[in-house]
Amino acid sequence: MNHLPTIRAASGEVTHTRSEVASESSAPSRKLFCYRHHPDYRYRRMADASAMEELQSELDKMSKTEKEEVSRVWAIFSNSSASSRNVILKGILSQCCSPQLSYASSLCSNLSRVDILSLLPAEISTRILxxxxxxxxxxxxxxxKRWNQLADSDAVWFKMCEQHIDRKCAKCGWGLPLMETERNIAASQSAAAGTKRKSDGSSCSKAQLTRPWKEVYRERCIIERNWRTGRHRLSVWDAHADGIRCLGMTNDVLITGSYDTTVKIWDLKSDTRGKLLRTLTGHSRCVTGLAVSGGKLATSSMDNTIKIWNRHTGACLSTLRGHRAGVVSIDFNGTVVASGDTDGIIKICNFSDKSCFALQAHIGAVNSVKLLQGADLLLSSGDDSKGILWDLRTKQVVREFEGHIAPVVQALPVYGSDLEVDVEDSNGRCTNANEFENATGTGTSDQSMMKMIDYDDHDSVNHEHATKGFKKPNYIITSSLDNTIRIFDIRTGRCVRAMMGHIEGVWALDVDSFRVLSGSQDSTAKVWDLQTGLCLRTFTGHVGAVNCVSLGDSCMVTASDSGSVRFYDYR
Known part of the structure; x- marks a missing residue:
């Protein structure tokens, strides 16, 4: 005789025994069950231990006759259909006094709660979280514990990191630093350690580089919070006897070039920060620019030369003498050197194919050059108050950026398209970009847009660089001696934002995915929000003009005419 209790649907009369449920599990169910009576959930749901202990304790206090009566009532209710259960409950509740109804209400409020995440498959629960x-x-x-297991899963925090790292989340407005340099350094160190032998003699073929995504998010969230609140550790040291003209920063060293003709390399590790590692000598006049690519360093000078160094050993690898005037700007990507001089000439030297050619469009000194898109594009700025985008394959000007009324000192690419942009109309007033296009009729259907060079073609032309993850800038940002910083749309050449706050000329500029760092003749440095254009913080402390700045994911550095360096660590 089968003594197993029957299982009833909450909305039907048909019953099944537990064995029948097991035998019919493969057949499609013809009844709808609530989550408490569903045969797939009923017998795998964990009982409430505290409630069962309390119930057993109260049952033990009863006499044998009372226990049998209670057990009989439970059995009758358990074997009743859904409609019969409803009638029994109504009858019982109608006989209850107020305290008993209050007690029943408190029990029902707890029992009616449904933990939906424990009932759903883990994949769906993870997707919801x-x-x-x-x-x-x-x-x-x-x-x-179940929610803790789901909420701490790597799949959930990977999605969180994907939404925030190196971009601003559209939901919360937060963005987290990429910290790509630190990651690459850690990967290389772990890979080197992976070649060592284990203690048991077996070799490590692969380095263990995995970390929980929650830890990755936490690390970057602390840094971003410090940026927002201004919490940092400041290190100050006197780097040169004369003013510092240029600087470059890697993950572990800071490189400075000065009017005293020397280049110095400084340690940036937290315990030895500010320690001089080596001094590079060889230029006979002011060092005006430098660029770092891997283990190589390129420097430019007013002595008309460019030098390539091994930054680890300090050895001078080569000297380029193609300019006839002082070289004031330089960029280097490992195979291509771009440089600009005081005569307005830009020279491009490609070490891979031994080619060298000149570009000329600026009137006056070329104050900055920046290689883009795997050296297929070049951005330059000069004393003629213009920024110019060049196509290095055709050696032609792609677009000119005008709007400043004084020499443009820096021009840099801006990656990302989520800027809250404004544009200036002919009267100098800022208005919304869409309103401007509607008012002037210069939308995408304008004939002037039809004549512009198709900027999107550069990805398909250089497929090798496109597959390596190079990104196209949507804007360029410039600083000028007219005290302003401007952002231009790279496709139209139109100024979409003017950032004002410095009271003298802006000499230095750097930008990342979230912030803009500027240095000025007024001895201050400012950090701006890239998306909104608002000034977030002003830094003082330098004596003399802030000639150069550098912005990292977790730090920034400024240097001035007094020869001092100020390093701000946000980790």
């Missing part, structure tokens, strides 16, 4: 923000996700992890 991935829509929460970080604060809500941490709160969810404290609900119970």
């Amino acid at each position: 991935s829509y929460l923000d970080a604060w809500s996700l941490c709160n969810a992890a404290q609900v119970c």
Whole structure:
């Protein structure tokens, strides 16, 4: 005789025994069950231990006759159909007094709660949690062990990192630093360690580089919070006897070039920060620019030369003497050197194919050059108050950027298209970009847009560089001695934002995915929000003009005419 209790649907009369459910599990169910009575969930759901202990304790206090009566009532209710259960409950509740109804209400409020995440497949639960923000996700992890397991899963935090790292989240407005340089350094060190032998003699073929995505998010979130609140550690040291003209920063060293004709390399490790590692000598006049690519360093000078150094050993590898005037700007990507001089001439030297050619469009000194898109494009700025985008394959000007009324000192690419942009009309007033196009009729259908060079073609032309992950800038940002910083649309050449706050000329500029760092003749450095154009913070402390700045994911550095360096660490 089968003594197993029957299982009833909450909305039907048909019953099944547990064995019948097992035998019919492969057949499609013809009844709809609630989550409490569903045969797939009923017998795998964990009982409430505290409630069962309390129930057993109260049952033990009863006499044998009372126990049998209670057990009989439970058995009758358990074997009743859904409609019969409803009638029994109504009858029982109608006989209850107020305290008993209050007690029943408190029990029902707890029993009616449904933990939907424990009932759904883990994949769907993970997908639901991935829509929460970080604060809500941490709160969810404290609900119970099951929720903690789901909320701390790598799949959820990978999605969180994907939404925030190196971009601004559209939901919360936060963005987290990429910290790509630190990651590459750690990867190379771990790879080197992976070649060593284990203690048991076996070899390590692969380095273990994996970390929980929650830890990755936490690390970057702390840095971003420090940027927002201004919490940092400041290191100051006197680097040169004369003013510092240029600087470059890597993950572990800072390189400075000065009017005293020397280049110095400084340690940036936290315990030895500011320690001089080596001094490079060889230029006979002021060092005006430098660029770092891997283990090589390129420097330019007013002595008309460019020198390529091994930055690890300090050895001079080669000297380029193609300019007839002082070289004031330089960029280097490992195979191509771009440089600009005081005569307005830009020279491009390609070490891979031994080619060298000149570009000329600026009137006056070329104050900055920047190689883009795997050296297929070049951005330059000069004393003629213009920025110019060049196509190095055709040696032609792609676009000119005008709007400044004084020499443009720096021009840099801006990657990303989520800027809150404004444009200036003919009267100098700032208006919304869409309103400007509607008012002037210069939308995408304008004939002037039809004549512009198709900037998107550069990805397909250089497929080798496109597949290596090079990104196209959507804007360029420039600094000028007219005290302003401007952002231009790279496709139209139109100025979409003017950032004002410095009271003297802006000599130095750097930009990342979230911030803009500027240095000025007024002895201050300012950090701006790239998306909104608002000034976030002003830094003082330098004596003399701030000639050069550098912006990293977790730090920034400024240097001035007094020869001092100020390093701000946000880790």
